[in-house]
Amino acid sequence: MLAAYARSGDSRAAIHLLQRMVLEGDTPDEISFLNVLSGVTHRGLVDQGLLHFQSMRSDFRLEPKVEHYTCVLNLLSCCASREDLEVLIDTMPCLPGSFSWRSLLSACQSFQTGDQAAARLLEMDSNNAATLVMLSNMLKLPA
Numbered sequence: 001m002l003a004a005y006a007r008s009g010d011s012r013a014a015i016h017l018l019q020r021m022v023l024e025g026d027t028p029d030e031i032s033f034l035n036v037l038s039g040v041t042h043r044g045l046v047d048q049g050l051l052h053f054q055s056m057r058s059d060f061r062l063e064p065k066v067e068h069y070t071c072v073l074n075l076l077s078c079c080a081s082r083e084d085l086e087v088l089i090d091t092m093p094c095l096p097g098s099f100s101w102r103s104l105l106s107a108c109q110s111f112q113t114g115d116q117a118a119a120r121l122l123e124m125d126s127n128n129a130a131t132l133v134m135l136s137n138m139l140k141l142p143a
Helices: 002-008 011-023 030-043 046-058 066-076 082-091 098-107 115-125 129-140
Strands: none
Touching: 002 011, 002 030, 011 030, 011 046, 030 046, 030 066, 046 066, 066 082, 066 098, 082 098, 098 115, 098 129, 115 129
16 A cells, blocks of 8 residues: 555555554554655655655664665755765665665766766666666756
């Protein structure tokens, strides 16, 4: 149900269901949190996303995986500085994958500010169409 709510854009229902699960004695797992984080990311609910990301560790002793960090990077890409995003990606306890670097790249306004993300993406996933389109679009932007 959490996944259905998150995918349909009803992140508030996903949050409510997670809270109800906990109240009824069910312990959410990494997938539960990934669904909630994905839902709040699509809706731009930064505070809710950060709250649930922190709750994974503090309340449920779950270590976020690269997918959780990627959701947070996506969530913060609209409001955090590029430097803050770089700090997050550089301090992740897991190796960032191409989706993480693509999230950072999408937050950059020009190729000059996205050079690290672009270089990492090209190393990891040089044939990915989304990566190549993003880089092409960034090269068209005035610096």
